Amino acid sequence: MKTPKQIIFLLIIIFFTLTIIFTSMLQPQTMLLGKEYDVRVINSFRDNSSLPLVIWCNSPQGELGGRALQEGDDFRWTARIELWSWKADYTCTMKWESKRKRFDAFKISRDINRCGFTGKCSWSVREDGFYFSSDEVYWTKDFSWL
Template sequence: MKILLTTALVFSLAFFLFFISMSQPQNLYGTEYDVRVINGFTDNSSLPLVIWCSSQDSDLGGRALQEHDDFSWRLKTNLWGTTHFVCTMKWDRKRKSFEAFKVPRDVRRCSPLRRCSWLVTEKGFYFSNDEVNWKKDFSWS
């Protein structure tokens, strides 16, 4: 009786996990995404765009980006679906922190290529999943 009950419990748990994974395949543990932040300023040759990115588990460090330079990394989503990278941008006297990647927001909008790209300009921060079509997400202020 105990073996039958244990087998039924294991089968039920396996079915439940299979059902969850099929209903939200992008949330599977270990799904890889490429994140890229591009300096899209038109004339900041003497003043770089400074970027610093990190997550709870990883500090990617900082860079000074000249015109058209980029800062890129690849990440894997965690088991809990809480993978979250924040970048702080500094240009002249302006400073802005933003979520460069956050599972609940980005698993769908970065698809189908699993690419999350940001273009930072004087006017604001633009998002694209194909680096052709850009949509302004927010301004510096």
């Protein structure tokens, strides 16, 4: 026969197990050992002329690769934040005409809160700079090309 302490301990284990299962079901981007963020960089130029926006990105695990984005095209990936490792900065180098800019497309210390509940971190690259949004409705200019 189990003692009251053993029964309480068993109930606590069951409670935490069910909490993890239900949380994973309600928030599919939440992993059992971390969180996932959807990062998207969009070419939002109005007149791209003949030169595309060239993007090349790196993750903590290595290169994500690059693309030449025409007007309206995007480059996207999932940033995984492991609970035991808070090194999850993703950098991208952008090139358009004679302009070149390296920026943090996802920086955990900056974006973990502003990407918020949705887990969306979107960038709209325009002629006058780089705009951020967590819902792709409201955009805020974060910085210019220079």
